[in-house]
Amino acid sequence: xxxxxxxxxxxxxxxxxxxxxxxxxxxxxxxxxxxxxxxxxxxxxxxxxxxxxxxxxxxxxxxxxxxxxxxxxxxxxxxxxxxxxxxxxxxxxxxxxxxxxxxxxxxxxxxxxxxxxxxxxxxxxxxxxxxxxxxxxxxxxxxxxxxxxxxxxxxxxxxxxxxxxxxxxxxxxxxxxxxxxxxxxxxxxxxxxxxxxxxxxxxxxxxxxxxxxxxxxxxxxxxxxxxxxxxxxxxxxxxxxxxxxxxxxxxxxxxxx
Numbered sequence: 001x002x003x004x005x006x007x008x009x010x011x012x013x014x015x016x017x018x019x020x021x022x023x024x025x026x027x028x029x030x031x032x033x034x035x036x037x038x039x040x041x042x043x044x045x046x047x048x049x050x051x052x053x054x055x056x057x058x059x060x061x062x063x064x065x066x067x068x069x070x071x072x073x074x075x076x077x078x079x080x081x082x083x084x085x086x087x088x089x090x091x092x093x094x095x096x097x098x099x100x101x102x103x104x105x106x107x108x109x110x111x112x113x114x115x116x117x118x119x120x121x122x123x124x125x126x127x128x129x130x131x132x133x134x135x136x137x138x139x140x141x142x143x144x145x146x147x148x149x150x151x152x153x154x155x156x157x158x159x160x161x162x163x164x165x166x167x168x169x170x171x172x173x174x175x176x177x178x179x180x181x182x183x184x185x186x187x188x189x190x191x192x193x194x195x196x197x198x199x200x201x202x203x204x205x206x207x208x209x210x211x212x213x214x215x216x217x218x219x220x221x222x223x224x225x226x227x228x229x230x231x232x233x234x235x236x237x238x239x240x241x242x243x244x245x246x247x248x249x250x251x252x253x254x255x256x257x
Contacts, residue, residue, distance in 0.1 A: 006031035016077040034181035036147040044140025065128035083232020085113035137196035142242035157226035
């Protein structure tokens with residue numbers, strides 16, 4: 001029962017997919033972070049379905065790439081993109097610790113957030129337009145990996161403050177079981193990488209691990225620790241770097257051979 005509640009909580013908080021309502025702060029919090037990758041799995045399935053649909057309809061490369069960029073936003077409701085916007089605004093302020101934290105809490109959108117999200121989406125679409133067919137299967141796995149990293153980070157990292165959704169999920173999480181489940185999802189994603197694009201998948205996994213570590217260091221230095229916004233920023237950054245690394249590997253292999 002706890003597992004089902006946690007899955008429902010994960011989808012209620014990190015997606016727009018309808019789920020049975022569960023009480024916030026109850027048993028569902030124990031493993032909610034551990035099942036974040038399931039949301040990524042749904043995104044990956046929709047991404048693969050979009051690829052097949054575009055092939056059947058013979059749509060343009062631009063429409064195809066735009067779909068790959070917008071599907072995660074549609075499924076999640078933009079919750080992680082919102083975190084990226086808040087972090088971008090806070091970092092651009094160059095203020096002290098308290099000012100940056102206050103910007104993370106501010107519901108208003110600043111100019112740097114708008115600039116950041118526009119640049120992010122433009123680059124993501126451009127990279128997706130260069131993505132080889134087999135790379136789409138690896139991107140599907142990358143949506144799982146990004147949430148494995150963010151979930152593990154949220155469970156392990158010290159919070160910046162005692163409030164906010166990220167800290168609430170962390171305080172309610174069963175750390176040992178959450179990490180075990182996240183490791184299982186990570187292993188399944190690694191298997192998917194091996195089947196879809198072994199070289200590109202290895203590059204994505206390495207880049208994801210490095211990005212996770214660098215964002216954790218940045219969060220401690222700039223914000224005093226973990227927050228839900230920083231976890232969302234990590235998800236978005238890993239997904240962008242995943243597409244970029246797959247494109248770079250594909251181009252490098254083509255040049256080499």
